[in-house]
Structure formats: C-alpha cells, structure tokens
Amino acid sequence: MSLNDKKPGKRPLYVYTLVAVVVILILNMLVLPTIQERSVEKTDYTTFLKNVDQGNVTKAEIQDDYIYYVVEKDGAKTVCRTVRMEDSQLVDRLYAAGTSMEVVEPQKPSILLNLLAGYLIPILIFVFLGRWISKKMMNSMGNGGPGGMMSFGKSNAKVYVKSTNGIKFSDVAGEDEAKELLTEIVDYLHNPHKYADIGASMPKGALLVGPPGTGKTLLAKAVAGEAEVPFFSISGSEFVEMFVGMGAAKVRDLFKQANEKAPCIVFIDEIDTIGKKRDGAGFSGGNDEREQTLNQLLTEMDGFDGSKGVVILAATNRPDSLDPALLRPGRFDRRIPVELPDLQGREEILKVHAKKIKISDSVRFDEIAKAAAGASGAELANIVNEAALRAVRDGRRFATQADFEESIEVVIAGYQKKNRVLSNKEKLIVSYHEIGHALVAAKQTDSAPVHKITIIPRTSGALGYTMQVDEQEHYLMSKEELENKIATFTGGRAAEELIFHSITTGASNDIEQATKIARAMITRYGMSDAFDMVAMESMSNQYLGGDSSLTCSFETQTLLDKKVVELVRRQHEKATRILTENMDKLHELAKFLYEQETITGEEFMKILNGPSGSAEA
Ligand code: ADP
Ligand code: MG
Numbered sequence: 001m002s003l004n005d006k007k008p009g010k011r012p013l014y015v016y017t018l019v020a021v022v023v024i025l026i027l028n029m030l031v032l033p034t035i036q037e038r039s040v041e042k043t044d045y046t047t048f049l050k051n052v053d054q055g056n057v058t059k060a061e062i063q064d065d066y067i068y069y070v071v072e073k074d075g076a077k078t079v080c081r082t083v084r085m086e087d088s089q090l091v092d093r094l095y096a097a098g099t100s101m102e103v104v105e106p107q108k109p110s111i112l113l114n115l116l117a118g119y120l121i122p123i124l125i126f127v128f129l130g131r132w133i134s135k136k137m138m139n140s141m142g143n144g145g146p147g148g149m150m151s152f153g154k155s156n157a158k159v160y161v162k163s164t165n166g167i168k169f170s171d172v173a174g175e176d177e178a179k180e181l182l183t184e185i186v187d188y189l190h191n192p193h194k195y196a197d198i199g200a201s202m203p204k205g206a207l208l209v210g211p212p213g214t215g216k217t218l219l220a221k222a223v224a225g226e227a228e229v230p231f232f233s234i235s236g237s238e239f240v241e242m243f244v245g246m247g248a249a250k251v252r253d254l255f256k257q258a259n260e261k262a263p264c265i266v267f268i269d270e271i272d273t274i275g276k277k278r279d280g281a282g283f284s285g286g287n288d289e290r291e292q293t294l295n296q297l298l299t300e301m302d303g304f305d306g307s308k309g310v311v312i313l314a315a316t317n318r319p320d321s322l323d324p325a326l327l328r329p330g331r332f333d334r335r336i337p338v339e340l341p342d343l344q345g346r347e348e349i350l351k352v353h354a355k356k357i358k359i360s361d362s363v364r365f366d367e368i369a370k371a372a373a374g375a376s377g378a379e380l381a382n383i384v385n386e387a388a389l390r391a392v393r394d395g396r397r398f399a400t401q402a403d404f405e406e407s408i409e410v411v412i413a414g415y416q417k418k419n420r421v422l423s424n425k426e427k428l429i430v431s432y433h434e435i436g437h438a439l440v441a442a443k444q445t446d447s448a449p450v451h452k453i454t455i456i457p458r459t460s461g462a463l464g465y466t467m468q469v470d471e472q473e474h475y476l477m478s479k480e481e482l483e484n485k486i487a488t489f490t491g492g493r494a495a496e497e498l499i500f501h502s503i504t505t506g507a508s509n510d511i512e513q514a515t516k517i518a519r520a521m522i523t524r525y526g527m528s529d530a531f532d533m534v535a536m537e538s539m540s541n542q543y544l545g546g547d548s549s550l551t552c553s554f555e556t557q558t559l560l561d562k563k564v565v566e567l568v569r570r571q572h573e574k575a576t577r578i579l580t581e582n583m584d585k586l587h588e589l590a591k592f593l594y595e596q597e598t599i600t601g602e603e604f605m606k607i608l609n610g611p612s613g614s615a616e617a
C-alpha cells in the first residue's frame with residue numbers, strides 16, 4: 001500500500017497488514033450475507049400457497065420462522081422466502097404437490113460480485129485512506145497546519161510565527177523602565193548593521209521577570225510589533241510533549257526557522273517549565289525529557305551567530321528557579337524586571353483598557369487606581385471589563401464610578417454572595433469584628449484610614465472586609481507602621497473578645513497575616529533586639545508569594561518563635577486597649593454597620609469624629 005513507501009510514523013508494516021486483514025474479514029462477514037439475502041425474493045404466504053398448488057414449487061425448506069422455497073416457472077428458477085404461518089396442513093399440501101423437502105441454498109452471487117464486494121472494495125478503501133493520511137502528513141510538514149494527534153512522527157516543522165495583533169509599546173501602560181530597556185533591542189532589530197559595524201554584539205537573550213499578569217507576554221509582543229519583525233513564540237509547556245525527544249526537536253526547528261527569517265524575535269514564554277534547575281542527583285528519571293530540551297536550547301543559543309539579528313526573549317515569574325546555565329553571559333544575560341504597577345502605572349493601565357469600553361465622564365481613574373493597590377495589569381484589565389459587564393447587567397449604557405468600585409471588590413475580594421445569609425448573631429459578630437479592625441487602624445496615627453467596610457460575604461470566603469487605602473504608595477515601612485499593622489489585624493479578634501467574651505474562627509486570615517508580618521520583622525528586617533541585624537531567613541520565589549527557608553540553628557528557631565508570639569501579643573494587647581478606650585464608638589459604629597451592611601470611609605470618620613450618639617440622628 002502506498003503508506004509504506006511514504007515513511008509514515010513509527011508503526012511497523014505488520015500492524016497495518018493485520019488491521020487490513022481484520023477489516024476485510026469483517027466486511028466479508030457483513031457484506032456477503034446481505035448480497036445473498038438480496039437475491040432471495042420475499043413473498044407473502046398466499047403467494048407461496050398459490051405457487052405450491054400450481055405445482056411451481058420444486059423445493060422447500062421449513063425453518064422456525066421462515067420458509068425458503070424454489071419456484072420454477074417458465075424455465076426460470078427463483079429462490080423465495082415467506083414468513084412461516086401456523087398451518088397444520090402444510091406438509092400434506094407440499095407432499096401432494098410433489099415438492100421435495102430439502103435444504104434450500106440461496107443462490108450464490110456471481111464470483112465477480114463476490115470478489116468485488118469482499119476483497120476489492122475494502123482494499124480500495126485502504127489504498128485511498130492511506131493516500132489521504134500521507135497527504136495530510138505532507139501538508140502539515142509543509143505549512144504548519146495544526147499539529148495535533150494526526151500528525152504523528154517527528155515534530156513536523158511547525159511554523160511558530162505568531163501574530164502580534166499590531167501591539168505596540170503604547171498598548172503597554174506603565175512599565176517605563178522595561179520599555180526603555182527593550183527600546184534598545186527594537187533599535188537593534190531595525191538596524192542590525194549599525195551595531196555590527198562598530199563591532200558591538202547585542203545580548204542574545206533578554207529575560208523578562210516579574211509576577212504573573214504584569215504584561216510580560218504583552219511586552220514581548222510589543223517589541224516585535226515595534227520592530228516590525230517576525231515573532232516566533234512558543235510556551236515552555238508546549239515543549240513538554242507526549243512523545244520523548246519531541247521537545248528537543250521542536251527547539252531545533254524553532255531556531256532553524258528563526259535563522260532563516262532573521263532579523264526576528266524568538267519568544268519563549270514561561271521558560272521555567274523547561275529551564276528549571278537541573279538537580280545533580282537525578283532521582284526522578286522522568287525529567288529526562290525536560291533536561292534534553294533545555295540542553296538543546298542552550299546548544300542552540302550558543303550556536304547561532306549573534307550578529308544576525310535574532311533576539312531571544314523569555315518570560316518567567318520564577319527567575320530564581322531557573323538553571324544557572326541559562327543566565328550565563330551569552331545567553332539570557334539581560335534581565336528586565338516587569339514589576340507590579342505603581343499608583344500612576346495603575347491609572348495609566350486603567351485608562352488604556354477603559355478606551356475599549358464606554359464610561360461616564362464622572363469616572364475618576366485616580367481614585368480607582370488608589371483603591372486597587374497591589375493589582376496587576378491583568379487584574380486591572382479585568383476590573384475594567386467587570387465594570388462594563390456590571391453596567392450591562394444593570395441596563396446602563398455607560399460604566400460609572402460605582403461600577404468600577406464594585407468590580408474592584410469583585411476582582412480582588414471575590415463576588416458578592418447575595419444568597420449566603422448570615423444569622424443575625426453572626427452578622428453582629430462580624431460587624432464588631434470589622435469595626436474592631438477599622439477602629440484600631442484609625443486610632444493609630446500612622447495607620448491608613450479605612451476606605452470601606454462591608455459585611456456582605458464574598459465568594460472568596462471572607463465574611464466581611466475592611467478595605468484600607470494608603471494615601472501614598474509606601475516603599476519603606478517603619479517598625480512602628482508594621483507594628484500598627486499587626487495591631488490592626490488583631491483588632492477584629494480583640495473586639496470579639498471584649499464584646500462577646502468568646503472567640504470565633506473568623507480571624508484565621510488575620511492571624512496568618514499578623515504572623516507573617518511579625519515573623520518577617522524579626523527574621524528579615526532586623527527589627528528585634530534579640531537578633532539585631534542577623535538574617536534568619538532567606539527568601540526565594542519572591543514573585544509568587546515567596547517561599548522562605550530558615551537559616552538558623554534549632555535553638556534559635558525556638559527563641560525566634562517565642563519572640564514572634566511576644567510581638568503579636570503586645571500588639572494584640574494594644575488593640576484591646578484602644579478598643580476599650582473607645583468602647584462607645586465601637587458600639588455605635590458596629591450598630592451602624594450592622595444596619596447598613598456597608599459603610600464608606602467618610603461615614604466611618606464622621607461617626608468616629610462626631611459627638612456620641614450621632615448615628616441615630
Ligand atoms: P504576564 O505574561 O506577565 O503574565 P500578560 O502579558 O499575559 O501578563 O498580561 C495579561 C493581560 O493583562 C494583557 O493581555 C493585558 O490586557 C493586561 N496587562 C498587563 N499588564 C499591562 C500593562 N502594563 N498595560 C496594559 N495592559 C496590561
Ligand atoms: Mg504571560
């Protein structure tokens with residue numbers, strides 16, 4: 001068959017032969033009987049009886065359900081079949097008519113038909129199927145049709161050029177630093193000779209590092225868009241294939257194509273998937289594939305001529321897990337940090353995305369940006385979209401400030417859970433808890449004022465939440481500010497203790513946060529007398545929440561734990577003191593929140609600074 005000479009997959013010939021034989025047999029079993037069936041004429045019982053009486057029936061075979069019989073009339077011989085009826089005289093009748101009762105063989109179809117149906121057609125089907133498959137394979141080798149399962153065999157040289165959708169630097173808001181660093185690469189791609197003439201060689205690779213959703217992928221596309229060069233893009237996870245050896249083959253293909261299309265950009269997204277540190281121990285044999293792919297990548301990077309105009313960009317959010325070999329000079333030696341946007345950056349990103357939707361003129365982006373502290377570019381894009389969705393849901397044609405404020409909470413704190421009902425007692429506890437946080441925060445001089453307090457439960461599991469907004473962006477935190485933060489976290493529990501004399505599970509998140517800060521103060525910021533400026537912990541994975549590992553002895557750890565407890569307890573006591581001193585305000589505010597479910601920062605401050613009992617007014 002034509003399959004064999006087209007170097008198909010790795011499946012040997014005998015598999016195909018076996019399949020073919022089986023299919024032919026099955027067809028034989030199915031097709032031949034039907035052909036035979038067709039040559040039998042179906043008649044009704046009356047016709048049968050008539051034929052018997054006329055003496056035309058020469059043979060008859062009585063089966064359980066059917067009677068097969070042969071009619072000879074005018075020299076022609078027909079095999080017929082009729083349904084068998086309950087007929088006690090049948091045998092007598094047949095006997096009288098001189099019919100021989102023997103097995104009736106349906107007429108054999110002609111040998112030609114037999115051959116045709118049983119063998120030739122299946123073989124033809126196979127030939128065509130084979131042709132079709134090999135054609136498909138040729139196609140996907142040629143122009144990079146979707147690979148998928150059908151394109152078995154080698155990596156069939158997919159073309160990796162992706163469209164950048166005309167993305168330019170102007171589509172990336174904020175991130176000025178990263179853009180500046182990348183501008184040089186754009187210039188180089190525009191005019192490689194300028195650099196080659198002077199003898200300067202561009203770094204082969206640049207690594208975009210930063211937390212998820214900060215626009216790394218977007219920036220890489222923008223570089224290609226600005227430079228107007230082909231953009232070869234592949235994600236690290238695409239290398240990890242189901243067939244062994246495919247990853248390395250893909251890398252080879254990718255660079256071969258890139259070399260042909262230079263100047264161009266090769267972008268490897270999520271490079272950590274293949275570029276993880278290789279562990280010498282080799283415990284887990286399963287990582288062989290990844291290692292091969294990585295080795296191939298290193299080889300290719302070393303192998304190609306830096307002056308040709310191929311720039312390799314890669315992105316990752318875990319730079320410290322990358323294999324050091326990747327970061328060696330001559331490989332990804334340029335690191336481009338893509339950090340979370342600051343206040344101004346957030347505002348710009350919001351504006352870029354808000355261009356795509358209709359908004360009312362009263363929307364204040366600076367306010368929204370302020371409230372969305374810590375949000376990444378992707379989250380901000382999501383906030384804008386959520387706001388638009390909310391406007392549609394409410395039948396408005398423009399998104400308003402309120403839409404944005406609500407969507408911040410949706411994106412950051414999870415959806416409002418309207419159907420989750422708290423009992424009144426629970427609601428009261430949550431009210432006091434949240435006011436406890438807010439009151440402690442407000443009464444400490446360095447603490448940020450509250451922006452909004454709500455006891456509407458969120459899908460994220462938080463029953464209520466106090467949103468604090470820093471007036472200005474903080475980069476340095478003083479010891480006092482950190483201590484105040486801890487006190488604020490303990491404020492919720494402190495209020496519960498003071499009012500209800502019992503404690504609930506509601507403070508679990510607060511406890512976690514407070515502990516984190518307290519620990520960091522001692523182990524990393526050198527803010528305790530006991531350990532002075534000695535680092536007790538080293539951080540890794542800083543972009544993904546951070547993993548820390550202790551770097552101190554066992555005895556020190558015990559002491560460290562004790563110090564953390566002391567620190568938190570001191571702040572907890574401070575929070576309790578603040579609340580006791582402001583007991584009437586605590587009651588008043590909690591009652592107000594209980595009734596309103598949501599109060600804004602202004603309302604809060606008004607009650608706090610107003611005369612006692614003003615909430616009733
Ligand atoms: P990363 O690759 O860093 O995880 P992406 O580049 O995939 O993040 O960003 C996801 C989306 O977030 C982008 O498509 C874009 O809509 C939005 N986004 C992120 N950062 C920015 C930014 N600085 N300016 C505009 N949009 C951004
Ligand atoms: Mg990405």
Ligand code: ZN
Nearest residue numbers: 492506507510
């Ligand atoms: Zn709390």
